Amino acid sequence: MFKPILATLAFLFFVPTITLAAEPTSSLEVEPIYPENQVMETKGYFDVDVLPDEQVTMHLRLRNNEETPIDVRVEKANAYTSPTGGILYQLETESEGTTLLDDAVRLADHMETEEMVTIPALESVDLPVQVTVPDIDGQTLLGGIKIIQLTDTKEAEGEAGKDEATFTIDTETAHVFAIQLNLPTNAEPDFSTGKAGFTAPTAQVYLEVINDAHLIQGNIEWTYSVLDHTGTALFDGTVTTFNMAPKSKIRFPAAWNHEELKDGSYTLVANGQAGDQVIEVEEPFEISTEEVEEYAEVINPTAVVEGGDIPMWVWVSIAVAFGVIMFLLGQRRKKV
Secondary structure, three states: OHHHHHHHHHHHHHEEEEOOOOOOOOOEEEEEEEEEEEEEOOOEEEEOOOOOOOOOEEEEEEEEOOOOOOEEEEEEEEEEEOOOOEEEEOOOOOOOOOEEEEOOOHHHEEEEEEEEEOOOOEEEEEEEEEEEEOOOOOOEEEEEEEEEEOOOOOOOOOOOOOEEOOOOEEEEEEEEEEEEEEOOOOOOOOEEEEEEEEEEEOOOOEOOOOOOOOOEEEEEEEEEEOOOOOOEEEEEEEEEEEEEOEEEEEEEEOOOOOOOOOOEEEEEEEEEOOOOOOEEEEEEEEHHHHHHHHHHHHHOOOOOOOOOOHHHHHHHHHHHHHHHHHHHHHHHHHOO
């Protein structure tokens, strides 16, 4: 209860100025060189027709526009579904909001390429990326490759003045290219939803969404509403169309959009579609007193804990007024 008040008082008396180092312009150009079995209508990423156990090699042309050599780091990536929809590429993730299923193909494990490449000044280097296609009963495998140029940062010029904090930032310039392998098998879609829940630090309601097929699940969309224990709708919203990576699971979030946040029993109702499949959801979830208090401490001045009628902003106002009174009393004693 008191942590946000102290933070508010501190903010009133000290606002630091943060100086950030400017981000340098990238000197690296990366161009995909498509293999013969590339789906030619697709540009900007590798979209390749393959067979099980086949080895396919793709190339990236790396050009250095600087007059000095540059080093780049090469990272293999798996394909995850972003918690808010769409596909992201990284080797691993520790987020509970996005995971791969146990039987997912992690394409990074089937890729071979250089880890570091030095590009001479004003020259180009072709980087091969070899993929051995797993023998699975699926339609689409998805992964990616990252080309990362590390850039040395300099200290911000000048000295920090009073009440100023000077920072520098290590910057990376990354070029990411998706790799989509199309197998001859037509897999059946296998989309489902799971439980609903609540995330306290960000005050978000979530719905578990699962794509349990070796294919990209597209055209996912729904409308939703959150009901209280009486069945009264507190707020609603719409989730616009997005895609999911093969064999992936997410917790799709929706911001709590009601004037009060109380502990209790709620229901998430959703209706929509995933391709040709109908989405019909009516999932109960709970919000505990501890979760409300956690959110109130972190960010929300209007959160109300069940059993209390005084919102957080009232406590903040009282604290600020108390601080001003104590300051004036201190000034008065100095004069005496």
